[in-house]
Amino acid sequence: MKNEAQPFQLTLLGVSGALPARGLFPSAQALTIGNRAYLIDCGEGAQIQMQALGISPLRIHQIFISHLHGDHFYGLIGLLGSMALAGRDKPLDIFGPRALEEIIQVQLKHVGPVPFPLRFQPVDPGKHQLIYENKAIEVYTLPLIHRSPAAGFLFREKPRLRKMRPEMIAAHDIPYQVIPAIKAGADYQAADGSLIPNAALTLDPPLPRSYAYCSDTAFNENLPALVKGVDLLYHEATFCDDREDLAAMTGHSTARQAALIAQRAGVGHLVLGHYSSRYPDFSPFLAEAREVFPRTSLGMDGAVFRVPLNSAQTDPSSPEGELH
Amino acid sequence: MKNEAQPFQLTLLGVSGALPARGLFPSAQALTIGNRAYLIDCGEGAQIQMQALGISPLRIHQIFISHLHGDHFYGLIGLLGSMALAGRDKPLDIFGPRALEEIIQVQLKHVGPVPFPLRFQPVDPGKHQLIYENKAIEVYTLPLIHRSPAAGFLFREKPRLRKMRPEMIAAHDIPYQVIPAIKAGADYQAADGSLIPNAALTLDPPLPRSYAYCSDTAFNENLPALVKGVDLLYHEATFCDDREDLAAMTGHSTARQAALIAQRAGVGHLVLGHYSSRYPDFSPFLAEAREVFPRTSLGMDGAVFRVPLNSAQTDPSSPEGELH
Numbered sequence: 070m071k072n073e074a075q076p077f078q079l080t081l082l083g084v085s086g087a088l089p090a091r092g093l094f095p096s097a098q099a100l101t102i103g104n105r106a107y108l109i110d111c112g113e114g115a116q117i118q119m120q121a122l123g124i125s126p127l128r129i130h131q132i133f134i135s136h137l138h139g140d141h142f143y144g145l146i147g148l149l150g151s152m153a154l155a156g157r158d159k160p161l162d163i164f165g166p167r168a169l170e171e172i173i174q175v176q177l178k179h180v181g182p183v184p185f186p187l188r189f190q191p192v193d194p195g196k197h198q199l200i201y202e203n204k205a206i207e208v209y210t211l212p213l214i215h216r217s218p219a220a221g222f223l224f225r226e227k228p229r230l231r232k233m234r235p236e237m238i239a240a241h242d243i244p245y246q247v248i249p250a251i252k253a254g255a256d257y258q259a260a261d262g263s264l265i266p267n268a269a270l271t272l273d274p275p276l277p278r279s280y281a282y283c284s285d286t287a288f289n290e291n292l293p294a295l296v297k298g299v300d301l302l303y304h305e306a307t308f309c310d311d312r313e314d315l316a317a318m319t320g321h322s323t324a325r326q327a328a329l330i331a332q333r334a335g336v337g338h339l340v341l342g343h344y345s346s347r348y349p350d351f352s353p354f355l356a357e358a359r360e361v362f363p364r365t366s367l368g369m370d371g372a373v374f375r376v377p378l379n380s381a382q383t384d385p386s387s388p389e390g391e392l393h
Numbered sequence: 394m395k396n397e398a399q400p401f402q403l404t405l406l407g408v409s410g411a412l413p414a415r416g417l418f419p420s421a422q423a424l425t426i427g428n429r430a431y432l433i434d435c436g437e438g439a440q441i442q443m444q445a446l447g448i449s450p451l452r453i454h455q456i457f458i459s460h461l462h463g464d465h466f467y468g469l470i471g472l473l474g475s476m477a478l479a480g481r482d483k484p485l486d487i488f489g490p491r492a493l494e495e496i497i498q499v500q501l502k503h504v505g506p507v508p509f510p511l512r513f514q515p516v517d518p519g520k521h522q523l524i525y526e527n528k529a530i531e532v533y534t535l536p537l538i539h540r541s542p543a544a545g546f547l548f549r550e551k552p553r554l555r556k557m558r559p560e561m562i563a564a565h566d567i568p569y570q571v572i573p574a575i576k577a578g579a580d581y582q583a584a585d586g587s588l589i590p591n592a593a594l595t596l597d598p599p600l601p602r603s604y605a606y607c608s609d610t611a612f613n614e615n616l617p618a619l620v621k622g623v624d625l626l627y628h629e630a631t632f633c634d635d636r637e638d639l640a641a642m643t644g645h646s647t648a649r650q651a652a653l654i655a656q657r658a659g660v661g662h663l664v665l666g667h668y669s670s671r672y673p674d675f676s677p678f679l680a681e682a683r684e685v686f687p688r689t690s691l692g693m694d695g696a697v698f699r700v701p702l703n704s705a706q707t708d709p710s711s712p713e714g715e716l717h
Binding site for chain 1: 411412413414418419437440444445461462463464467468470471474475478479492496500504
């Protein structure tokens with residue numbers, strides 16, 4: 070129940086590499102946190118996949134584009150068009166490379182404007198910094214190593230207030246006005262003058278959950294420090310070991326390198342994607358990665374990964390995404 | 394066998410209206426004539442559908458874009474990118490509205506150029522004129538009535554040479570050098586001075602086949618004269634009768650109006666498409682159109698319509714597309 074009320078859920082809309090093959094769609098993901106969805110990259114056909122997978126564009130208010138290779142953003146203009154046709158009026162933030170604005174605006178000039186505010190938020194792909202926050206989450210950029218300047222994105226829930234133990238309200242006759250302060254960590258001065266410590270009044274809240282998206286990138290030794298301990302990591306694996314040379318040359322990673330990042334960062338669960346069309350099947354990616362980091366899944370179009378809402382009593386180093 | 398050797402085959406890549414729904418892709422079609430394929434409109438995801446349906450981008454050298462609404466061309470930039478990744482070096486002609494060049498070039502400026510010549514061929518949507526021809530076919534524009542200036546396209550095979558009756562070559566000892574002239578219609582002056590009429594030496598060749606694409610358009614009384622007797626007509630049917638007002642207002646047609654065009658033009662077979670997402674199922678479109686024009690099919694993503702290679706002995710008014 071808790072899990073459904075406060076979902077933290079990644080839906081893969083497309084896991085193909087640059088050249089779509091075997092019916093896979095190019096890079097796009099929807100991260101659902103609470104009642105909002107965040108779109109991460111928007112390859113061609115993302116809106117068709119969202120439709121098929123039941124993710125309403127109306128729940129999306131922020132879109133994050135990693136870089137200007139077509140397989141990561143060619144679906145954006147079509148999604149904007151469909152939002153317009155659906156009568157959207159709420160503003161939409163688009164975080165990504167500066168040139169994205171020119172690309173979109175030239176098309177809207179000829180096709181017709183959208184009836185909602187489009188707010189382009191240029192991102193510096195070279196910096197690790199906070200680029201967006203709301204009441205529930207913070208989003209940071211993750212500098213990647215690629216031929217086109219690219220940034221990954223780290224999504225982190227903000228710490229929750231402590232949970233009030235309801236039986237303590239009655240026991241100490243606590244007026245409701247002071248409860249917000251207690252949830253924020255305050256002790257309580259009772260009517261008889263005694264001080265009741267916060268630890269006796271509250272329970273630990275669920276831990277903030279986190280997700281990191283790292284695509285496209287060559288093996289990047291700086292990444293583990295930036296994504297340390299995230300619950301869920303998506304890391305591109307365009308090639309297997311047999312093409313490590315090609316990976317380095319094209320600014321991509323092998324499945325083993327993705328697993329090394331996950332291992333060094335001590336993440337909860339690793340999801341692979343962005344497979345090169347040259348591979349007839351993807352099971353070697355999984356085998357190779359699991360040799361290094363067993364808690365790895367093969368990302369597939371339409372797959373959903375949920376990070377459960379754990380209490381603080383759970384070991385924070387071992388939450389696992391559930392694969393559906 | 395003849396049919397396979399000289400196919401004339403329409404593959405529907407997408408039949409959705411402007412807002413993709415029910416998993417349908419937006420407008421795109423591949424017309425295969427002989428060993429070439431012609432792409433007609435290129436909505437988002439067209440390349441993914443081509444991949445799924447086994448239509449190689451390498452066989453495409455001409456692309457025809459009807460107008461600048463996104464659901465008819467947003468898939469073009471991604472297709473060009475994949476052609477580049479596949480190492481294409483052959484030129485590509487793109488026929489369509491003039492502004493298409495700016496839209497594509499702005500994107501290539503930021504994403505990187507393609508390694509093959511892109512030849513933009515601006516089309517005047519207000520005129521019915523020849524815009525392309527090669528040895529096998531001619532392509533004409535069809536002025537449509539829409540909110541954005543739009544042109545349909547008429548594909549027509551060129552007349553074939555007459556077929557030599559092989560037994561006559563031996564009977565009259567005809568040297569091979571004069572056979573091309575006989576195939577072109579010449580009589581033959583035999584060695585004994587007698588004149589053998591062409592009709593005795595040759596058979597009628599197969600009739601030229603034809604296909605017309607009409608989307609998007611309001612009911613257009615001028616169309617039947619332009620598409621008279623085509624073997625196969627694709628005509629948009631965004632709405633049914635119940636929304637005739639909305640069709641007129643938005644520059645679209647109802648299924649009945651599409652059928653009226655087919656009836657007045659005396660076409661071989663009508664295929665409907667471009668259905669509005671407001672309809673939960675499309676069977677009413679078919680029922681409504683067949684009341685007026687029985688030889689109607691409901692176009693669906695992935696459907697293939699073949700026009701057989703008929704001899705002249707077949708009644709040219711009744712060739713029917715085969716639905717697969």
